[in-house]
Every structure is written in C-alpha cells, then in structure tokens.
Amino acid sequence: MxxxxxxxxxxxxxxxxxxxxxKYLKGALDDMGLAHKTDxxxxxxxxxxxxxxxxxxxxxxxxxxxxxxGVLENGLxxxxxxxxxxxxxxxxxxxxxxxxxxxxxxxxxxxxxNREEFKRALAHDELYVxxxxxxxxxxxxxxxxxxxxxxxxxxxxxxxxxxxxxxLDDRVGCAILLELLKNDYxxxxxxxxxVQEELGLRGAKAAVWTAAPDVALVLEGTTANDMPKAKxxxxxxxxxxxxAVTFMDxxxxxxxxxxxALQQTAKEAGIPYQFRQGSRGGTDGGAINKALDGCVVGGIxxxxxxxxxxxxxxxxxxxxxxxxxxxxxxxxxxxDEVL
Amino acid sequence: MDTKTLETILTTYGPTGHExxxxxxxxxxxAPYADEVYNDKLGNLIALKRGVSGKKIMLSAHMDQIGLVVxxxxxxxxxxxxxxxxxxxxxxxxxxxxxxxxxxxAVYFERNEKGVGEVKMNNLFVDIGAESRxxxxxxxxxxxxxxxxxxxxxxxxxxxxxxxxxxICCAALVEAIQKARSxxxxxxxxxVQEEVGLRGAGTAAYAIEPDLGISLDVTGTGDVxxxxxxxxxxxxxxxxxxMDSSVIVPPAVRRFMENAAxxxxxxxxxxxxxxxxxxTGAVQRTxxxxxxGCIxxxxxxxxxxxxxxxxRDYENAVKLLCACLERKELPIx
Numbered sequence: 088m089x090x091x092x093x094x095x096x097x098x099x100x101x102x103x104x105x106x107x108x109x110k111y112l113k114g115a116l117d118d119m120g121l122a123h124k125t126d127x128x129x130x131x132x133x134x135x136x137x138x139x140x141x142x143x144x145x146x147x148x149x150x151x152x153x154x155x156x157g158v159l160e161n162g163l164x165x166x167x168x169x170x171x172x173x174x175x176x177x178x179x180x181x182x183x184x185x186x187x188x189x190x191x192x193x194x195x196x197x198x199x200x201n202r203e204e205f206k207r208a209l210a211h212d213e214l215y216v217x218x219x220x221x222x223x224x225x226x227x228x229x230x231x232x233x234x235x236x237x238x239x240x241x242x243x244x245x246x247x248x249x250x251x252x253x254x255l256d257d258r259v260g261c262a263i264l265l266e267l268l269k270n271d272y273x274x275x276x277x278x279x280x281x282v283q284e285e286l287g288l289r290g291a292k293a294a295v296w297t298a299a300p301d302v303a304l305v306l307e308g309t310t311a312n313d314m315p316k317a318k319x320x321x322x323x324x325x326x327x328x329x330x331a332v333t334f335m336d337x338x339x340x341x342x343x344x345x346x347x348a349l350q351q352t353a354k355e356a357g358i359p360y361q362f363r364q365g366s367r368g369g370t371d372g373g374a375i376n377k378a379l380d381g382c383v384v385g386g387i388x389x390x391x392x393x394x395x396x397x398x399x400x401x402x403x404x405x406x407x408x409x410x411x412x413x414x415x416x417x418x419x420x421x422x423d424e425v426l
Numbered sequence: 427m428d429t430k431t432l433e434t435i436l437t438t439y440g441p442t443g444h445e446x447x448x449x450x451x452x453x454x455x456x457a458p459y460a461d462e463v464y465n466d467k468l469g470n471l472i473a474l475k476r477g478v479s480g481k482k483i484m485l486s487a488h489m490d491q492i493g494l495v496v497x498x499x500x501x502x503x504x505x506x507x508x509x510x511x512x513x514x515x516x517x518x519x520x521x522x523x524x525x526x527x528x529x530x531x532a533v534y535f536e537r538n539e540k541g542v543g544e545v546k547m548n549n550l551f552v553d554i555g556a557e558s559r560x561x562x563x564x565x566x567x568x569x570x571x572x573x574x575x576x577x578x579x580x581x582x583x584x585x586x587x588x589x590x591x592x593x594i595c596c597a598a599l600v601e602a603i604q605k606a607r608s609x610x611x612x613x614x615x616x617x618v619q620e621e622v623g624l625r626g627a628g629t630a631a632y633a634i635e636p637d638l639g640i641s642l643d644v645t646g647t648g649d650v651x652x653x654x655x656x657x658x659x660x661x662x663x664x665x666x667x668x669m670d671s672s673v674i675v676p677p678a679v680r681r682f683m684e685n686a687a688x689x690x691x692x693x694x695x696x697x698x699x700x701x702x703x704x705x706t707g708a709v710q711r712t713x714x715x716x717x718x719g720c721i722x723x724x725x726x727x728x729x730x731x732x733x734x735x736x737x738r739d740y741e742n743a744v745k746l747l748c749a750c751l752e753r754k755e756l757p758i759x
Contacts, residue, residue, distance in 0.1 A: 092454035301467065320498035320506030321548060332571030335495055335510065340443025340619060342469065346569060362568040364497040381468035381629030426467055 088410065089250070089403065091115070092242070092262040096252035098180055101110035101152030102169065102285045105129055108148040108261070112280055115265055129293040131280040133268060141421040143300035143382075144267060144413065145291060145371050146260025146307070147284035150253065151395050153236035155183065156214070158227055162220030164190070164234055166211065170285045172360035173211045175396040181216060184234030190218040206297040238397035248327060255391045255399045256285065256308030261408045263306050272417040284371055288338070291371035295378040302345075302422045303384045304413055305372040308401065309363060311390030319380050322364060324390030327402040329359035333386030335366045338373015345385045345425040349416060356415040358408050363388055383425050387413050427601050429580070431455070435600065436593045437576035438528050441493030442510050442621045444571050445469050447526065448489045452596060452616050459603045460614070466574065467730045470630045471616040475603060481610045481756055484636035484716075485602070485747070486627050486705045487595035487643065488620030491588075492729060493573040494523060494533075494552070496566055503556030505531065505699060508547055510571055511621030515547045523572035529565045530552055574731040583661065583736050590725050590733040592620065594740060595642035598723075601744045608751040610637075621706055623674065627705035631712035638679070638756045639709035639718035644725035644735065645670075645699050656698070658724045662735040663693030664743035667720035670699035671705025679719035682757035686749040692742050695724055717757055721746055 100108035109131050116133060123133045131148070136301045151170040158164055164183070168176070177194045183394050192214055195204065212323050217237055220226035240253040252258070261280055268278055277298035281290035296301075313325040324331045331350045353360040363386065372384040392400040441450030449471045460473035467647075471489065490633055492511035509515070519535045519542055531552040538670045552572065556562035567574075574588040585594075599614050606612070613634050618626035620643075631639060645665055646658030658665055666683045667675050687694040697724075703713050710718040723743050725733040 178485060318506075318548075319500060322498075323441075335443070338623075340510070341445070341569075343444055364568055366495055366497065366510070377466070377623075377625040377628055379629065380633040381466060381470075381626075383467055 088262050091265055092250070092406070094259060095258040095261055096242045096254045099187065100148055100150055100254070101165045101235040101237050102149040102283045104235040105148040105282045107281065112261065112265065117231065119268060119369065121268060125408045126294060126297060128290050128293045129282040130290045132294060132297060133278040134169050134275040137273060137275050138398065139274045140301045141277065141299055142277060142417070142422060143277045143295070143298040143303040143375065144264055145279040145281055145303065145305055146264045147257045147281045147371060148261060149282055149285050149289065150256070151285050152238065155232050155234045155236060157229055157232050158223045159215070160223050162222045162226040163215035163217055164226065164230065165401050166216055168211045170226055170395050171267050172395070173214060174208050176214065179397050180239050181236050182239050183216060183218060183236050185231045188218050188229045192411035208356050240397045245297035245400065246406055249400050250403060251398055251400050253397050253399070255401050256394050259308045259389045259401060259406055260306035263406065263413060266410050266418065267413055270414065271421055274417070274422060281371055288369060288371050289393060291374040292378070294377045299379055300375065300382045302425060303372065304416065305370045305384060305385065305386045306409065307370045307388040308391045308394060309388035310368065310394050311392045324361060324388065326392055326400065327405060328361040330405055330412050331361050331388040331390055333363045333388065336363070336369060336386065337367045338369040339376050339384050339386065341385065342383050342425065344420045345383050348421045348425045349385050349387065349412065352416045352419055352421065353412050356411065359417065360412060427597055427680045430598050433578045435597045436578055436587045436589045438542050439573060440489055440491055440526065441571040441573050442490040442619050444526065445489050445618045449616065452489060452600065456603050456614060466630060466633060468626050469618040469631050470626045472630060473603060473614040475612045475614070477608050477610040477612065479609045480753055482613065482634060482636045483608070483610050484613045484615055484631055484634050484709065485638045486615040486617050486630065486639065486641045486709065487599050488592045488626065488705060489596050489616040490618050490621050490623050491573055491593065493571045494518070495571045496568050499530040499559050499562045499566060501559050503558050503562035505552040505554060505562065505566065506548070507550055507552055512729050514729060515545045515550055517540050518550060519545060522575040523552060524575045525566055525570055525572045550706045565745065578716055581737055584734055585737055586732050586734040588731040588733060591644045591728055594644065594723055594735055598642055598740060598747060599624065605744065606748040606751040609754060612751060617705055624703060624708035626706050628708035628712055630645050631709045631716060635677045635713060636716055639706065639716045640747065640750060641704050641706040641709060641718065641720040642747065643720060643722050644728055645697050645722035646728060647724040648727050650726055658695050658697055660724050660726065661738055662695050664739050665695045665697035665722040665724060666745050667697045667699070667706065667722055670702055670704055673702025673718065675706065675719045676717055678757040679717050682753070683719055683721065683746065683750055685744050686753055690745065690749040692746050692749060694746060
C-alpha cells in the first residue's frame with residue numbers, strides 16, 4: 088500500500104484535472120482483474136456485485152491546486168486557487184498544464200519590501216507563476232489559460248513512521264480503497280474514486296445516484312493540528328494516534344449507531360483509533376448522506392499535518408490502521424446494525 | 427393539547443443527528459391516529475394518514491434542536507465543545523445543559539480580558555462537576571451532545587422554552603393528525619438534521635414524492651425593543667411564508683394558504699424572513715420540484731435558551747394547517 092501511496096501522491100491531479108490519477112488507478116484495477124467505469128463527471132466506479140446492502144466506499148482523487156487565469160504581457164501567469172492559503176504557495180515550485188511546464192511562484196525579495204509590505208501576507212491576486220517566459224507570446228507556446236498548476240513535491244519518508252508528500256488529502260484514501268478492493272466482502276460494494284471534492288463535493292454528488300447506497304464509508308485525509316500553541320480541543324486529530332472516527336463535520340452528523348459501530352469494530356479488532364475532534368470541514372459524506380432517500384455515512388480519516396499545502400505529513404501506522412478499520416467494518420457486516 | 431404533553435414534546439432530548447428519543451415520544455403520540463408509522467434511514471419519523479384522492483401532502487416539522495457537541499475533555503474534567511447548528515456562543519455562557527444520559531452541566535467561558543460578548547465557541551467550556559478527565563469520561567465521551575436544559579415557562583398567553591424551534595411545530599403536527607380531515611394522503615414528517623442544513627426533509631421528500639409540501643417552523647418577529655424591522659408580531663396569528671433564505675414560496679401556494687385562512691376566519695400574517703432557512707427549501711427542490719410552502723409561528727429570541735411564542739398563534743397555526751388539509755384542490759406551483 089505504501090508503494091501505491093508513493094506513486095499516487097507523486098501524480099499531478101488538481102480538481103477537475105484528475106485524468107492522470109484515474110489512469111493510474113485504472114491500471115491498478117486492470118492488474119487486479121476488476122471491471123470499472125468512468126461516469127460523465129470523471130468519477131471512477133468499481134462495482135463488486137454481491138448480495139445484501141448497497142455499500143459505497145469512496146475517496147477523492149483530486150488535490151488542491153491552482154488554475155491559469157491568464158498570461159500577462161511580461162509572460163507571468165495569473166492564477167486562481169481553491170482551498171489554498173496564499174502564504175503556503177510563495178517560493179514553491181510548480182508544474183503547469185499537460186506538459187508539466189516547470190515554474191515558480193515568486194514574490195518581492197525581502198530587500199525591496201517596505202515595512203508595510205513586510206508585515207502583510209500577499210494575496211493570490213498579487214502572486215504570479217513564473218515559467219521563465221520572455222513575454223506573453225513566449226508563455227503561450229507552453230501554457231494556456233485553464234491549465235492546472237500543481238505542486239511538485241515528491242513523496243519521502245521522514246523518520247520511522249512519517250511520510251511527507253503533497254496530496255495526502257486524499258490519496259491516502261485512494262490507496263486504502265485500492266487495497267480494500269483486493270478483498271471480497273459480503274455486500275453489494277460500490278467503490279468510487281471521486282472528482283472535484285475540493286471544489287464542493289461535486290463528483291460525489293453525481294456518483295451517489297449511481298451507487299444509491301444504504302451505507303457509505305468515506306476515507307479521507309483530515310487536519311492534524313497537534314501543534315505546540317494549539318490547545319487540545321483545537322487539535323482535531325493527532326498524527327500517529329490512529330485513524331480518526333467522525334462524529335460530526337461540516338456536512339454530516341454521524342448516526343449514533345454508525346459512530347458506535349466503528350468504535351466497536353476498532354475495539355474488537357484491537358485497532359487504535361481516535362476521534363476526529365472537530366465539527367467543521369466537509370467530506371464527500373456531506374453529499375452522500377442527504378442524496379436520494381438518505382444513507383448512513385461513516386467517516387474514517389488519517390490525520391495529516393500541514394494539509395492543503397505543498398508538503399503534508401502523515402503517519403504510516405495511521406494509514407495502515409485506517410485500512411484495517413475500514414476492512415474490519417466491511418468484514419463484520421454491521422450494515423443492518425447501523426441502519 | 428394538554429400542558430403536560432406539550433411540555434414533554436418540548437423538553438425531550440434530541441439534538442441534531444441524535445433524535446431517537448424525541449422520535450419515540452412523537453411516535454407514541456401519533457401512532458394511534460396513523461395508518462402507518464416508520465422511521466427512514468436518516469431517522470425521519472413519518473406517519474401516514476391515508477386519504478382517497480390519490481394526492482399526497484407532506485407536512486414537516488423538524489424534531490432536532492440545536493446543541494453543543496463535546497470535542498475534547500481536559501485533565502481537570504472540563505468539556506470543550508463545538509456548536510451543533512446555529513448556537514450563539516455568548517448566549518450559551520451562563521446556562522445549564524443536559525446530556526442524553528441525564529448528566530447536567532454548567533456552560534461558562536474563559537474569563538480573560540474579553541467580555542462575554544466577544545466569546546467564541548472555542549472559549550466556552552462545560553463544567554459537569556467532574557474533578558478529573560477520568561471522572562468526566564465516566565459520564566460523557568467525545569462526540570456526545572448536550573442541549574440547553576429546557577425551562578418550560580407559561581407566561582399568560584405566552585410560552586418560553588429553549589426548544590420552541592421547532593418542537594412547538596412538532597406539537598402542532600401531533601394535534602393536527604388528531605383533528606384534520608383530509609381526502610388526501612397526508613404524511614406527517616418529523617424531520618431530522620434541519621439545524622445543520624435541512625438534511626432530513628430532502629431525503630423524506632425524495633421518498634414520498636409529494637404533490638404539496640407544507641413545512642411548519644418558527645420565524646422571527648419585529649416586536650421587541652430595537653428589533654430589526656419585520657412585520658410579524660406575537661399574537662397576531664400564524665404566518666404564511668413569502669420567503670426566507672432557503673425558499674421563495676410560489677405565489678399559488680401562498681394564496682392557497684391565505685385563502686384557506688380567510689375562508690376559515692383565521693388571522694394570519696405574511697412573513698418575509700431575511701435570515702435563516704427552513705425545510706421548505708429542501709422539500710421544494712426535491713426531484714423535479716415540489717410546490718412547497720410554510721406556516722410559521724412567530725417566535726422571539728430564536729436560537730437562545732429563552733425562545734418565546736404566543737399560544738394563540740400556535741392554536742391558530744393548527745387551525746390553519748387543518749384548513750389547508752381540508753381543501754380539495756391543491757395548488758400547482
């Protein structure tokens with residue numbers, strides 16, 4: 088699974104441009120001998136037909152990034168960003184468009200800044216991607232408006248238990264879901280790798296109509312704010328303390344039976360877990376639980392430090408235990424119990 | 427409705443997503459009058475009273491209430507909380523809360539330089555009388571929800587309680603199912619998770635496919651000192667919704683309600699609610715669209731522990747609802 092995660096996080100797949108992630112996953116599914124289909128929005132869907140409840144397990148393929156808005160006279164690219172703090176993009180290396188044109192996001196050097204400028208964080212519309220073009224015409228040879236701009240950070244192991252990568256949110260979910268698909272479960276399983284989650288759960292909103300689930304599991308990378316100046320009730324999750332079980336987020340309030348069933352599953356299987364101790368932030372679960380005539384959603388997340396930035400961290404043991412928890416839940420068939 | 431039943435409906439625990447207990451109270455109250463009673467996957471309680479016309483009306487009042495959810499417990503046993511629905515942090519400090527298992531708590535705030543008015547949700551804590559984390563964890567756990575301890579107070583014609591939004595309308599549905607005569611199939615739906623984004627009403631409407639939706643909820647008033655201008659006053663009758671932030675009621679549906687009120691001689695007020703949505707919006711946008719409207723009960727101090735309404739408006743809301751259900755012709759939006 089870690090090998091898969093390395094490959095998945097190194098792929099560029101900003102929201103709306105998930106093609107390369109999907110292609111990689113299709114290859115993996117083909118190798119596993121699993122049939123799949125891609126819907127009109129680009130969601131990749133695997134249906135493992137079986138008896139019993141319709142169960143949807145999903146993870147989103149897209150990652151936060153930017154899009155080229157236009158090219159200036161001097162060849163710099165103006166961009167639009169979603170889900171990104173402008174403070175994290177400055178001085179980062181990026182890749183633009185299908186050809187992965189290298190670029191950097193620059194800002195005025197410290198020598199040239201006056202006191203006011205020094206104190207104030209720059210906004211996205213004051214920052215530009217520099218691809219080294221002479222002028223607009225030169226830049227347009229390599230890029231065009233609408234091209235996606237992606238961070239290029241490579242996967243790396245840090246210390247014994249930590250991985251560093253871009254896009255851990257939500258390639259950890261994709262890697263776990265792929266791993267789950269190696270197993271057979273006694274249910275009608277719909278595995279969905281969704282698109283455009285970061286722009287408002289757009290892929291899931293469509294895919295849920297195909298899967299029409301009774302029960303859904305959402306696999307996510309979530310925030311870990313276990314930092315020195317944060318108070319305990321502001322951590323949300325702690326890296327290395329096990330997968331996080333959701334009681335509530337911005338889009339769901341877990342049905343108490345589901346929340347309990349996930350905890351019970353973890354206890355029975357001896358898997359460490361923590362609570363996702365926040366009430367905000369959304370996942371595909373928010374779109375899934377209120378579609379059609381409703382569905383019971385459970386959230387299993389891996390706490391990632393520095394999420395929505397070019398370099399986030401996650402614990403390998405958390406990722407493995409998240410897999411084990413999802414696997415155990417599907418295996419114990421608690422579906423009727425949670426409905 | 428007798429005062430004791432009303433008080434039970436108003437004071438039974440049921441924050442958003444945790445509506446099982448209030449659902450079972452309401453179920454017992456409506457079951458004797460319904461042809462069918464069931465809960466759906468999200469927990470909506472649905473009581474069907476069959477008619478003969480082949481048309482379906484979905485009535486909805488939400489049974490969830492706003493509350494606080496425990497996000498952490500500190501080493502001294504204080505609970506840290508986040509809001510469930512639109513809870514106002516400064517208005518929460520100084521009140522008592524109660525958990526599903528009966529555990530009581532006092533809400534207060536980090537008393538540093540700030541005045542209570544500047545308090546944010548993460549400056550609040552709940553003291554449940556525990557002296558350590560271990561002791562606290564015997565009573566509550568992370569993820570548990572508490573609600574304001576409902577102080578039910580009848581003040582003349584007026585009623586004050588933390589849960590008028592929207593249990594007063596749940597009571598209205600309970601009364602209506604006993605009184606209304608309709609030739610249509612009437613689905614009395616007590617919805618879940620309204621306070622976090624109208625989540626239950628949409629899934630219920632999807633399954634029911636109604637020809638008409640009528641939601642019942644509370645609405646603001648403009649009749650207290652220095653209130654924001656709003657032409658709704660307590661005691662002047664239930665309101666017929668024109669719009670709120672989730673819905674613009676089709677004029678045909680609004681007229682249907684206004685005609686029903688006028689013909690039955692029931693006083694009513696028109697309602698334009700500037701902030702806040704209701705299940706009406708979710709019902710309206712289900713499937714290919716549903717003609718949907720809303721009858722509201724004007725309520726002061728909404729989303730505070732002292733919500734206050736007028737029982738004459740409540741009585742007339744029930745009458746107006748029954749008058750709507752008795753009409754043969756349903757509006758086409």
